Amino acid sequence: MMNSKDKHKADSKDNLETLRHSAAHILAQAVKELYPETKLGIGPAIADGFYYDFERKTPFTLEDLAKIEERMQRIVKAALPFLKSVLSKQDALEIFSELEEPYKLELLEDLENDEVTIYRQGNFTDLCRGPHLANTGELKSFKLLSIAGAYWRGSEKNPMLQRIYGTAFPGEVELAEYLQNLEEAKKRDHRRLGKELDLFSLEEDVGPGLVLWHPRGAMLRKVIEDFWRDEHLKRGYQLVYTPHIAGENLWKVSGHLDYFREMMYPSMRMDERNYLLKPMNCPFHIRIYKQKVRSYRDLPIRYAELGTVYRYERSGVLHGLLRVRGFTQDDAHIFCTPEQLSKEILSIIDLIQFMLEAFGYKEFQVELSVRHPDRSGDYLGDDEGWARAEAALVESLDKRNLSYTVGEGEATFYGPKIDIKLVDALGRGWQGPTIQVDFNLPGRLNITYVGDDGKKHPVMMLHRTVLGTMERFVGGLIEHYVGAFPSWLAPLQIRVVTINQGQEAYAKKVLQELQEKGLRADLDAGKETISYKIGKAEREKIPYILVAGDREVEAGTVSVRKRKDRHQKVMKVEEFIDRIQEEIKNRE
RNA sequence: GCUGGCGUGACUCAAUGGUAGAGUACCUCACUUGUAAUGAGGCUGUUGGGGGUUCGAUUCCCUCCGCCAGCUCCA
Numbered sequence: 001m002m003n004s005k006d007k008h009k010a011d012s013k014d015n016l017e018t019l020r021h022s023a024a025h026i027l028a029q030a031v032k033e034l035y036p037e038t039k040l041g042i043g044p045a046i047a048d049g050f051y052y053d054f055e056r057k058t059p060f061t062l063e064d065l066a067k068i069e070e071r072m073q074r075i076v077k078a079a080l081p082f083l084k085s086v087l088s089k090q091d092a093l094e095i096f097s098e099l100e101e102p103y104k105l106e107l108l109e110d111l112e113n114d115e116v117t118i119y120r121q122g123n124f125t126d127l128c129r130g131p132h133l134a135n136t137g138e139l140k141s142f143k144l145l146s147i148a149g150a151y152w153r154g155s156e157k158n159p160m161l162q163r164i165y166g167t168a169f170p171g172e173v174e175l176a177e178y179l180q181n182l183e184e185a186k187k188r189d190h191r192r193l194g195k196e197l198d199l200f201s202l203e204e205d206v207g208p209g210l211v212l213w214h215p216r217g218a219m220l221r222k223v224i225e226d227f228w229r230d231e232h233l234k235r236g237y238q239l240v241y242t243p244h245i246a247g248e249n250l251w252k253v254s255g256h257l258d259y260f261r262e263m264m265y266p267s268m269r270m271d272e273r274n275y276l277l278k279p280m281n282c283p284f285h286i287r288i289y290k291q292k293v294r295s296y297r298d299l300p301i302r303y304a305e306l307g308t309v310y311r312y313e314r315s316g317v318l319h320g321l322l323r324v325r326g327f328t329q330d331d332a333h334i335f336c337t338p339e340q341l342s343k344e345i346l347s348i349i350d351l352i353q354f355m356l357e358a359f360g361y362k363e364f365q366v367e368l369s370v371r372h373p374d375r376s377g378d379y380l381g382d383d384e385g386w387a388r389a390e391a392a393l394v395e396s397l398d399k400r401n402l403s404y405t406v407g408e409g410e411a412t413f414y415g416p417k418i419d420i421k422l423v424d425a426l427g428r429g430w431q432g433p434t435i436q437v438d439f440n441l442p443g444r445l446n447i448t449y450v451g452d453d454g455k456k457h458p459v460m461m462l463h464r465t466v467l468g469t470m471e472r473f474v475g476g477l478i479e480h481y482v483g484a485f486p487s488w489l490a491p492l493q494i495r496v497v498t499i500n501q502g503q504e505a506y507a508k509k510v511l512q513e514l515q516e517k518g519l520r521a522d523l524d525a526g527k528e529t530i531s532y533k534i535g536k537a538e539r540e541k542i543p544y545i546l547v548a549g550d551r552e553v554e555a556g557t558v559s560v561r562k563r564k565d566r567h568q569k570v571m572k573v574e575e576f577i578d579r580i581q582e583e584i585k586n587r588e
Numbered sequence: 589g590c591u592g593g594c595g596u597g598a599c600u601c602a603a604u605g606g607u608a609g610a611g612u613a614c615c616u617c618a619c620u621u622g623u624a625a626u627g628a629g630g631c632u633g634u635u636g637g638g639g640g641u642u643c644g645a646u647u648c649c650c651u652c653c654g655c656c657a658g659c660u661c662c663a
Contacts, residue, residue, distance in 0.1 A: 148658030149591025
């Protein structure tokens with residue numbers, strides 16, 4: 001049941017949507033007034049604002065944007081009422097054919113109901129479900145933000161229209177706040193922080209989407225990988241390693257050459273054979289499974305590998321660490337009996353949840369991807385198997401009380417899946433952890449186990465990642481912590497700093513003590529002022545600075561300064577070591 | 589891949605149809621410093637690559653590459 005507070009919240013969300021949707025109409029009116037030859041696409045409200053798609057021969061420029069915004073202001077000032085009319089589809093078709101709006105006609109023709117609504121303000125008419133503001137004067141605070149191409153109806157087979165993005169808020173304060181947040185978010189961008197903190201780089205000569213991990217980034221990754229490995233071993237996984245290339249036949253048999261070729265790098269030839277760079281790890285894990293006859297008693301078998309794969313991603317989609325061409329999946333394949341499937345899925349969900357929470361993620365978006373109800377012919381595997389697999393996925397999500405959205409038709413051709421999205425600084429979602437049931441490979445590669453009846457049965461197979469890939473996960477993590485990693489993750493945990501050169505010997509002794517305890521520390525014994533050294537360490541976002549001045553040398557202590565905390569505490573080195581080790585152990 | 593924008597020293601950015609400057613970083617010297625940037629001096633560029641227009645291009649045009657935003661696609 002909805003309480004009054006929730007109801008109010010829902011109302012204001014609807015109000016914001018109405019406001020933005022109306023803003024989109026005003027945008028379209030302004031564009032039509034300034035550039036009458038423009039054809040209208042669609043113009044909805046979105047999470048952070050609104051957009052409208054237009055077809056026009058000459059592209060909009062930034063100067064046009066300013067002009068359009070001005071014209072919108074004029075329409076707002078005129079306070080034109082939004083007039084709704086309900087009419088028959090036939091009448092609407094006549095109106096939009098008179099207006100020469102081909103895209104609107106296409107939309108109308110696809111509408112199934114016979115009654116449609118249109119809205120008018122001033123001389124502008126749009127096909128629209130509504131609702132809208134009472135009049136254009138109610139739009140107070142808005143701003144046009146950007147221009148981009150967008151395919152008509154989201155299909156790259158269709159012509160590309162020009163999309164104008166904007167945002168609108170009930171008041172100037174909210175708008176200013178939103179724009180400022182946008183600026184703040186840019187400072188959290190992992191590409192910027194990755195450079196500032198010297199974590200990684202991408203370089204033209206190496207190639208687009210191919211990552212160079214610098215020492216600090218590599219250390220961060222090592223810590224994550226160690227944690228990942230330990231946790232997998234605790235949970236009954238076995239680690240494997242497999243090559244980066246394999247003979248063509250492996251990929252032919254697995255179906256990758258039929259279904260995944262356009263994502264794969266061209267083959268290389270040696271000794272009269274063709275080899276391909278691996279885009280996935282599964283065929284290798286399956287070959288390991290097939291080395292022996294497996295009994296039901298051996299199952300489940302869980303092979304895990306931090307497997308580096310290469311995929312040809314289209315140039316326009318590359319994005320820092322979040323979308324690359326060479327990446328390391330924290331992959332595993334689970335071979336089990338149909339009876340074991342539910343339990344395996346559940347324990348993967350538990351592992352994902354445990355891992356993400358360890359990295360400070362409190363909530364995440366879960367999507368269940370199932371078959372398209374009308375297109376069962378497009379999928380491999382029988383209905384019964386799909387039904388059972390989908391039920392197992394749903395059951396596991398429900399058991400752990402996870403809310404999720406259902407993506408109909410989002411399943412892969414070989415099976416249903418659960419995807420978890422990580423959200424970046426600008427609110428964009430990136431698919432990370434995934435659990436996929438596979439109805440293709442077991443049959444295709446004839447992977448079986450011997451049941452208690454002594455007969456061979458097809459095995460159930462799961463693909464899964466719990467972080468996704470090291471690249472995407474670390475990219476997300478940088479933004480999540482804004483580069484200020486907790487001590488257990490920080491590539492460099494401690495910087496020892498001297499005040500003048502007299503303390504260098506003592507500082508070196510302190511450093512050695514820290515390093516002997518396995519702590520990641522370095523020393524700044526430079527000639528600069530203490531303020532300079534503190535500032536430098538703070539900019540590097542090192543969790544702890546230990547200052548060794550004359551007083552500390554005298555007393556055998558260090559002055560401990562925690563990141564972003566001006567109040568330092570003086571203590572014995574041993575005491576500091578105890579404290580930070582406790583912090584690291586608890587992953588605080 | 590598509591649409592639009594951008595590409596200047598290691599980084600952030602400036603400038604002009606007449607062969608480029610500032611800050612940071614780096615190096616040197618002086619200062620020996622008590623918790624977010626001591627001072628002075630110095631070094632750094634085939635202005636993304638190639639081609640064209642021009643007496644002359646970093647600036648204008650073409651082309652390729654890369655980056656950014658969005659679309660499409662994905663871990």
